[in-house]
Amino acid sequence: MARRGSYAKGVAKREEILRTALEVVDRNGMRGTSVRELADAVDLTQAGLLHHFGSKEELFLAILTVRDDEDAQCMAGLDIIDQFLLVIEHNAKTPGMVQLFTSLSAAATSDPSHPAHAWFAERYVRFRTLLTETMRERQASGEMPADVDVEKLAAVMMAVSDGMQLQWMLDPSTDMAAHVRLVWDLALRSAPRTVAS
Amino acid sequence: MARRGSYAKGVAKREEILRTALEVVDRNGMRGTSVRELADAVDLTQAGLLHHFGSKEELFLAILTVRDDEDAQCMAGLDIIDQFLLVIEHNAKTPGMVQLFTSLSAAATSDPSHPAHAWFAERYVRFRTLLTETMRERQASGEMPADVDVEKLAAVMMAVSDGMQLQWMLDPSTDMAAHVRLVWDLALRSAPRTVAS
DNA sequence: GTCTATAAGTCGATAGAC
C-alpha cells in the first residue's frame, strides 16, 4: 500500500531525527541547541523538521521519552532500587541529557500549559508508586524499618536524584549515585522509633 | 555633590525595579514574563530597564540575590537547620519565586557562560559548608551519629530541597519541608554502624 | 549619566506551493 509506504518513511525519518538529536543534545545540551542546528544535522530545513514534531519542546520531550524507554528496557528484571542507582550512574556519562532533563523539567513542571507538563506529572506518580510499593514489601519482609514513611521516602529519593544533577553540573566530580545511596542507607539502618508513652 | 545625587537616583531606580519585578515574577513566574512587561510595570522602556541590569538573566539573578539576602536577614540567629526548613516553608507561599529559582538554576548550572553560573556555584559551596560545619559540631556533641557522612548529607539536604520544588509545582499540596525533615530525622536516628572485623 | 528610539539579528512557528 502506498499509504503504508509513506507512513513508514515518516516513522523512519522521525527516528533518524531522534537518534541524531539525541547525540547533538548529549554534546551541546538543550541550551544553545536551536531547531535549525538539529535540522541541519539531519539534512532538513527547520520547517521540515518541525513537521515531524509540533514544536521544539515536543521534540525534546520525545528525546526524553526514548531515553526513559531505553533505560527501562535494558534494566528489565533488576531490583527497582538497583535500577534507580544504575540509571543515575549512567546519567553521569551523558551530560547533555542531564542538562536537557533539568531544563525541561523546570520549564514543564512550572507551567501547566507546557507540552511536557503532563508527561512529567505522570512520570513522578508512576515512579513514586513503584518505589513506594517496593519499599512496603521490604517493610513487610523486615528488610526495612517498619516506621519509615515510605511514601515520603519515595518522593525524597527522586528529589535527591533531581537535585544532585544541579550540583553535579556545577562539579562533575560529584558522585550523584553515592548521595542517593546515602539516603537509602540511612533509611535502611534507621533505628525503630521508641513510642513515647 | 551632583555626582552623588545622580548615583543615588540610579540605585533608587534599581531598587524600585527589583521590588516591582519581584512582585510581577511572584505572580507570573519567569516563564512568560518579558523584559518589556517588567519595564512597563516600572514605567520604563525595555532599553531603559536594561540599562540598570545588563540583561534579562542578570535582572532575574538580582531578584534571587535580594530574596536570599532578605531570607538571611530575617532568620539571623536561628539554628541553621531551622532556618533551612523555615525558608522552605516560606517558599511554598511564593510560587513565582520557586518557579524562577528552578528555571534559573537549571539554566545557569548547565551553562558555564550563563551570567548566574558563578552565583549558583558559590551559593552551593557556601550553604554546603555551613551545613557541614554545623553537623560536625552536632557529631562532636553527640547529638548526631558520628559515622554519618555529613559532607554528603549536606549536599543531599540541598538536593532534596531543590528536587521537591519540582514535585511541589506539579502538586502544590506537597509538603516540601516535611520531606526535607524526613531526611534529617533519618540521619539523626540512624543506628551507629557496627564495624565488621 | 540617564534615557529614548531604533536598527539588526536570532529564534520558534506557520502558511502555502510542490
Add this chain to the structure above:
DNA sequence: GTCTATCGACTTATAGAC
C-alpha cells in the same frame, strides 16, 4: 514530506536627546 517565505517575539547594540 519537504520546501520557501514570512511572521512575531525577544535580545543586543547604538546614536543621540536631555
